[in-house]
Amino acid sequence: FAGFFLPGDSLLFVAGIYSSELAREIFDTHNDFLNLLLLTTLVVLAGIAGNLVGYWFGARSGPYLFKREDTFFYKKKHLFAAKSFYDKYGGSAIVFARFLPVIRTFAPIVAGIVGMERKKFAFFNVVGCVAWAVSMLFAGHYLYMFFLKRFNFDIKEHLEAIVIVIILITTAPVIWKFATHGKKKEKEGSGSTNA
Numbered sequence: 274f275a276g277f278f279l280p281g282d283s284l285l286f287v288a289g290i291y292s293s294e295l296a297r298e299i300f301d302t303h304n305d306f307l308n309l310l311l312l313t314t315l316v317v318l319a320g321i322a323g324n325l326v327g328y329w330f331g332a333r334s335g336p337y338l339f340k341r342e343d344t345f346f347y348k349k350k351h352l353f354a355a356k357s358f359y360d361k362y363g364g365s366a367i368v369f370a371r372f373l374p375v376i377r378t379f380a381p382i383v384a385g386i387v388g389m390e391r392k393k394f395a396f397f398n399v400v401g402c403v404a405w406a407v408s409m410l411f412a413g414h415y416l417y418m419f420f421l422k423r424f425n426f427d428i429k430e431h432l433e434a435i436v437i438v439i440i441l442i443t444t445a446p447v448i449w450k451f452a453t454h455g456k457k458k459e460k461e462g463s464g465s466t467n468a
Contacts, residue, residue, distance in 0.1 A: 331385020
């Protein structure tokens with residue numbers, strides 16, 4: 274939970290930009306592609322393990338939550354709605370959550386809480402993590418090389434702007450969903466008072 278607010282996509286993109294330097298510190302193979310591949314493999318393994326821990330935590334706490342009585346902050350109906358959602362879209366939710374900040378932290382936990390099938394979760398966890406790590410690290414590495422060779426433009430000198438753009442792009446769908454959901458609730462509320 275501790276790192277849910279960290280911009281994982283931009284961190285991986287920057288790690289791709291600095292993959293050669295990172296490899297020299299840890300496991301330099303003297304081959305750019307192999308260094309990037311090894312870094313990607315480490316990130317994939319760590320991401321898979323992290324989601325498995327989240328799933329395990331959710332699976333352990335799930336039975337308690339299903340038995341718990343409703344409180345001001347906790348409504349069991351939301352748990353059943355999440356279960357219904359994961360039964361229908363669980364695989365794609367696990368994959369796409371990788372690309373959405375904050376949600377990527379809680380998606381495996383919720384999958385465990387609602388009892389998503391373990392094999393199904395494991396498969397989509399691997400698919401999502403590979404897609405996320407490869408796309409972010411390779412994009413960082415090869416865009417850096419492309420701009421440097423083609424335009425003699427070093428994007429390392431503009432990392433702040435790049436990180437901000439990546440954060441905006443990856444958080445835009447979440448912000449959009451919350452904004453449109455809030456407007457939908459307002460319309461429903463005003464419609465019920467007019468009736």
